[in-house]
Each structure stands twice: as C-alpha cells, then as structure tokens.
Amino acid sequence: MSRASLQGLLPLQDLLHPASGERVPLPPVLRHLYGELRLARPSRRPYVLANFASTLDGVVAVDGSTSGGSEVSGFNDHDRMVMGLLRSVSEVIVVGAGTLRSVPRHLWSPKGFFPALDPAFQEVRASLGLPPSPRLVFVSARGEVDLDLPVFRTGTREISVFTTPSGRARLSERELPPGVDLWVAGEGPRLRPSSILRGLQRRARVRTVLVEGGPSLFGDFLEAGLVDELFVTLAPFVAGRDAAHRDRGLVEGHRFSPPTSLGASLVGLQRGGSHLFLRYRFPARR
C-alpha cells in the first residue's frame, strides 16, 4: 500500500459546492487542499453522511468481499483526505460487520489514514467540540465480530456493537475489551437503521453520523430513507464482472429500479487528477 503524502498533492479542483449549510472551520492546509466544507445541522435526528469509493462501473468491492475502498480508489491520496475529513466532522462512524471482516486491521479513525494531516483533522474535531476520535459502531445481526481485532484493542476508542439478542448472546460468551459495549437494537434478522439512530441518540447528542458501508448496511439506510448525503469517489478504473466473481456494487440487498429509483441531487463536485469527488443529497423522506 502506498503511503499518503502531502508532497505534490494538488488542491482539489472545485467545480461545484453546496451554498447552504454551516461552514466547518478548516485549518489552512485542509482549506487549501479541500476548499470549503459546509454541513447541514438538522435538529430532529442526526444528519447521515455516507462515503464510498466506486469504479466507473459501480464496483465498490473487488474479489468478493475481501477488499475495501482504498483498493477501489487505487490508494488515492485525495480520497484518503476526504475520508479523513468526513471522519473528522462526525461524532459516530457506523460500519457493517462484513466491512469489518474485510479489512480486519483497519482502525476507522481520522488519524493514521493520512498521517501528515492528523494534526489538521484533530484541529477540525477540536473546533467542533468533538473528542479526538468518533465513536465507532459496528452492526452485526449474528454477533459475528472478532473482538481480538486491533480496533477493539486500542484501549482508547469508544466502540459499540449494535446487534440482536442472539448476537448479544454470542458476543457475551467472552469478556468485552475496555471501551466496548453491546447494544441490542431489535430482534433481527436485521436491525432497522432507525433503531440504530435512536439508540445512538439515547446515549448522547449526535449531530453527524458517517455510514462507511458496506453495501448491505448502506442499502438498509437508503431503503429506510435515512441517508442525507452520499460522498462518492469515482475512481477512473473499470472493474468488469464475470460469472466467477461477484463484485459488489454500491447497494446490496435492495433494488431501487425504475420507476421507484431513488433520485439524488448533485451538490458537490471536485476533481483530483482523473478522480472525481461527487457529493449527492437525497430528498428528505423521513
């Protein structure tokens, strides 16, 4: 894997950005590289952002489910910066258990992903009054979560595993690492995104939630009308498909084909070389 570097990293070319929303105070280096970031602050429920990297033909995970967004983006430095920035403005990051299983060494932190930008990401969090790391929420119906993975062993992260009663029974067979708790949010077989958001709100005031996928969890949030904005890194690669490879698209488990397709408005567009950074807003449904 290449190491993210500021050297030679040009600012994203800003072709369209949202005019509404509160401006997030960015330190000069992020202001220079990313431009202006505005975020809505609705009061009724947390504002839900989602972030994916996709190939030109809509593939987000190659080779079944063993690769993450970094591979799909070609380990692109702008993509890492955008991902770090979105993590920096979020109180909570929500991740499906399949994604956790696919990148078992990942830590889901604004830190470490682009080390040269760590101080800037921390400055963003401090200016928003947020703790150094977002709470991490893993969602697993079956409780099929390996609590020995590095992310559970930092000793400093606040992590919740949202699961079902049977998932809790499975996970309770062993002691939870410090900082990790279980939250039962439904009977199963799947958890409703609204229950996940309600569970989060019951614990603390949460304004911005970042759903980092994968495609199954994201599909559930979309279907529930609970995605406000989607940030997509469109990577200039064609993955292709054949009968032997079941590469995942942006959404798994739901179809929004015409005439019921979900429409979104393009509210942001940036270019970094041949990568495009798209920002779509979904109309309020719930």
Ligand SMILES: NC(=O)c1ccc[n+]([C@@H]2O[C@H](COP(=O)([O-])OP(=O)(O)OC[C@H]3O[C@@H](n4cnc5c(N)ncnc54)[C@H](OP(=O)(O)O)[C@@H]3O)[C@@H](O)[C@H]2O)c1
């Ligand atoms: N390109 C990108 O930007 C990007 C982003 C994210 C992920 N990915 C990739 O996508 C692949 C994984 O795809 P995936 O569809 O398996 O991802 P996923 O949504 O992360 O995982 C599916 C699993 O998560 C749990 N889950 C999801 N929604 C749930 C719900 N509503 N209620 C209860 N449990 C729920 C279930 O876990 P249990 O089976 O434990 O019950 C389910 O089997 C990986 O390769 C990953 O790296 C790519």
